[in-house]
Amino acid sequence: MELHLAPRAISFIYDALILVDQVRMELHLAPRAIAFIYDALILVDQVRMELHLAQGAIAFIYDALIIVDYVRMELHLAQGAIAFIYDALIRVDQVRIELHLAPGAIAFINNALILVDHVRI
Incomplete structure (x- = not known):
């Protein structure tokens, strides 16, 4: 319900769970860092809705979450x-x-956002 998915959206949820674990490994987090990963998955879905992306746009959202961590x-x-x-x-x-x-x-x-922050400082 948190991710606003239909009850039968099993394949998306499975992909999302795999995605979360890939993100966990990419960010070098311990397997038990569930709270951060849960927040990250909620964040990804909020970003997906905000950017008007389909539920299946996992690849772009994964890249976006990695770039956000950078x-x-x-x-x-x-x-x-x-x-x-x-x-x-x-x-x-x-x-x-x-x-x-x-x-x-x-x-x-990403480079532009970093540049903007350097200018701000």
Whole structure:
């Protein structure tokens, strides 16, 4: 219910669970870091809805979550800084749309967000 899925959306939930474990390994988290992973999965679904993506857009969302963690580390934020990271990802997509970039232009957007923060500092 938290992810607003139909009761029979088994394949998506399975993919999501695999995704969560891939994210856990990618971020070098212990297998028991369930609370962070749960928050991350909720975040991913919120991002998916915010960006008007289909439930099956797992590959893009996975890349987005990884890039969000790169931004978090680059800005020296704690793993729990989910709210800021969520806002940052939405802002990144707004920048992408404003510059008429394809949804896959994640690397450029990441560099731009880091640059913006350096300018701010």
